[in-house]
Amino acid sequence: MGYRKIRGVTPPGQYFLQGDEACAEGAVAAGCRFFAGYPITPASEVMEHIVRRFKDCDGVFVQMEDEIGSIAAMIGASWAGAKPMTSTSGPGLSLMMENIGYAAMTETPLVIVDIQRAGPSTGQATRPGSGDMLQVKYGSHGDYEIIALSPWSVQEIYDMTIRAFNLAERFRVPVFVLSDEGVGHLRENVTVEQEVTVFERDKAPGQPPFHTDEPGGVPPMPCFGDGEKLLVTGSTHDPFGYRKTQVSEVHERLVSRLVGKIRNRADEIVDTDSYFLDDGPDVLLVAYGITARAALSAAKVLRDEGQKVGLLRLRTIWPFPERVVVESAQKCKEVVVPELNQGQICREIERLLDRDVISLPQTNGETMKPTKIIEFVRERAVTQP
Amino acid sequence: MSKHLYKYLRTEVFPTPFCSGCGHGILMGAILRAIDELGYDMDGMLFVSGIGCGAWIPSPHFAADTLHVTHGRPVAFATGAKLFKPSLKVVVISGDGDIASIGGNHLIHAARRDIDLTIICANNGIYGMTGGQVAASTPLGMRTSTTPDGNRERPFDLCKLVEAAGGTYVSRYSVHQVKPLIRSIQRGLEHTGLSFIEVLSPCPTQFGRRNVSGTAFEMLQTLKEDCVSRQKAETMGSEELKYKIVTGEFVTS
Amino acid sequence: MRSLVAHIEINQAWCKGCQICVEICSRGVLGYATDVSDKGFRPIIVEKIEDCTGCIMCELMCPDLAITVEKVEK
Ligand SMILES: Cc1ncc(C[n+]2csc(CCOP(=O)(O)OP(=O)(O)O)c2C)c(N)n1
Ligand code: SF4
Ligand code: SF4
Ligand SMILES: [Mg+2]
DSSP states (O other): OEEEEEEOSSOSEEEEEEHHHHHHHHHHHHTOOEEEEOOOTTTHHHHHHHHHHHHHHTOEEEEOSSHHHHHHHHHHHHHTTOOEEEEEOHHHHHHHHHHHHHHHHHTOOEEEEEEEEEOSTTOEEEEEOOTTTTHHHHSSSSSOOOEEEOOOSHHHHHHHHHHHHHHHHHHTSEEEEEEEHHHHTOEEEEEEOSEEEEEEOOOOTTSOTTOOSSTTOOOOOOOTTSSOOOEEESSOBOTTOOBOTTOHHHHHHHHHHHHHHHHTTHHHHOOEEEESOTTOOSEEEEEOHHHHHHHHHHHHHHHHTTOOEEEEEESEEESOOHHHHHHHHTTOSEEEEEESSSSHHHHHHHHHSSSOOEEEEOOSSSOOOHHHHHHHHHHTSOOOO | OGGGGGGGBOGGGOSOSSOTTOHHHHHHHHHHHHHHHHTOOGGGEEEEEOSSTGGGTTTTTBSSEEEEOSTTOHHHHHHHHHHHOTTSEEEEEEEHIIIIIITHHHHHHHHHHTOSOEEEEEEOSSBTTTTSBOOTTOOTTOOBTTBTTOOOSOOOOHHHHHHHHTOSEEEEEETTSHHHHHHHHHHHHHOSSOEEEEEEOOOIIIIIHHHOOSOHHHHHHHHHHHEEEHHHHTTSOHHHHTTOEEEEEEEOO | OOOOOEEEEEOTTTOOOOOHHHHHOTTOOEEEOSSOOTTSSOOEEEOOGGGOOOOOHHHHHOTTSOEEEEEOOO
């Protein structure tokens, strides 16, 4: 149990794929054999592609009556032993919220792909946005933690989807592939390797499925039908799943562990990427998803102009890469956060740094152009010593 | 032979949290007797329930795999478990509010799919757990905490609903008809495809105290007077049937 | 005295005193104790076991799985 290498189901080689398709390929490679979904632009292609791929590997697909049903079916399948996935976008994500909290509370591994579009509400259904950055973390009631990854290319959505499954299984938590229409509908080359590293659940018969002595640890996860007589409930429960809704200490201990198992392992989960940070740039761009591509282009142009600009790219959004952000920002004069919302991640960074952070928001349903960042930095940011 | 049923229970959690005289307890016994008579191994069974008093029938009482989920969604959770692991015998047991109101859409679609689940709806005609509010199955005229002057909305006929949506075993019994109820649960469990069993289950606490002054037994008596068998109903006029509840098997295909 | 048909056991720890069993029995086999239990109701007792037919209706209708009727071996 734990991490091991397996042979992928897709022959190794180069493939020219759409982001949504690569996501589905990554899922199949990671061992996903259950998908429940509901159509929504711009995420439907993930579902359509996985239906095609499941034919070759005996996966189970069901198109549910709505997104509440999709996530519910995934949780049922997960406890029956599946590595389940769904794909959706803003409106569907909103419908899933109650059961996302249920999955967090019951420590059910799930992968939810959110190909973000421009909200709120039905907004601009066909256009990119990054308006769900906080919703995936805070949208369900109560205190809990999830993991969210943010790819910027077709290759990366493939790789990150595999990682999302491994993290979901390793931490027994819902993991989001928090992408956007820009990446979802992009077409690029993807390299598929022969071997894939996957994480297999430790079933540990007889062990308590909701407790471990290790502080903030992740208990093993048994499955239905193995004679374990499992008690799974979203209500406050003891190590064996018995409801203890009137016992303060049980609730406190449970919620603390659910939160702690992610927060305390942030270093194992967090993943970032940086460009031109070695010389301690004046301006630090912090970006993610499709917008990070524009930010990198902008940084290159500005560097050519002699301006000291660097980029920190957030590949993990939740848990938030706090340490890396603080360290990277230390020597910079200005921190600029371009994003396709009204400053959602900018505020998160502001919370960490004891100073003003400059938001470069865009909510017009278009991907951000490098020129916008270039002009903004030239005018607004202090770039000369 | 109640004691013979104790092997199917987590006896350490008993007595149940149900109020004295609650019909859900009678239904719990009927389900266990049906399983016992069929000789099923509980280790191959999964019981899925939502939120409400009815949802507590299996969780945590049954010594089997149980999945106690969000309000209204047990049928959708069950769908995922069954599709991924068809060897599991999956049974949904939950209240009328849970299965037929907030979860009504999942019920309709499970019936349309004719997925191999047994759904047992513990219908007390009210939201018991939350303090007795009107439900989609509250009979006309009944007083609840949100219809103090009597319910003016027509209740759902759940069996007709499931039948129309494509369920392939559909029945309705009251807990006072305990023997036919046990037989029907057995048929539902043995049926391949979607089986739906609506069980009229009195709630003395929230329904009874506002509508019938009497004991749990008197509620059962009232229910007995209100129920007519399908065969009898066929000989009755629509006016006569207006305030009657028809019981029996409606679909056995 | 008639020969006994059945033996009835009541699980007092599970019984909630709803009285359904007492009322359902057409033979008046079950009754109430005179004292009140610490749960606040008069516990159910077997009063006339010799009249019991062993029909098990009380057992089937008990909402708390508290009654066990066993046929007596002849
Ligand atoms: C989404 C949501 N809305 C409301 C509730 C509150 N709630 C808990 S139980 C319940 C009603 C249960 O009624 P029913 O399913 O008929 O079961 P009963 O208690 O009558 O057996 C409600 C509304 C909830 N838990 N979740
Ligand atoms: S409130 Fe009603 S349904 Fe709930 S346990 Fe009490 S009697 Fe039963
Ligand atoms: S078994 Fe039948 S006759 Fe005997 S006490 Fe119970 S209800 Fe009465
Ligand atoms: Mg109810």
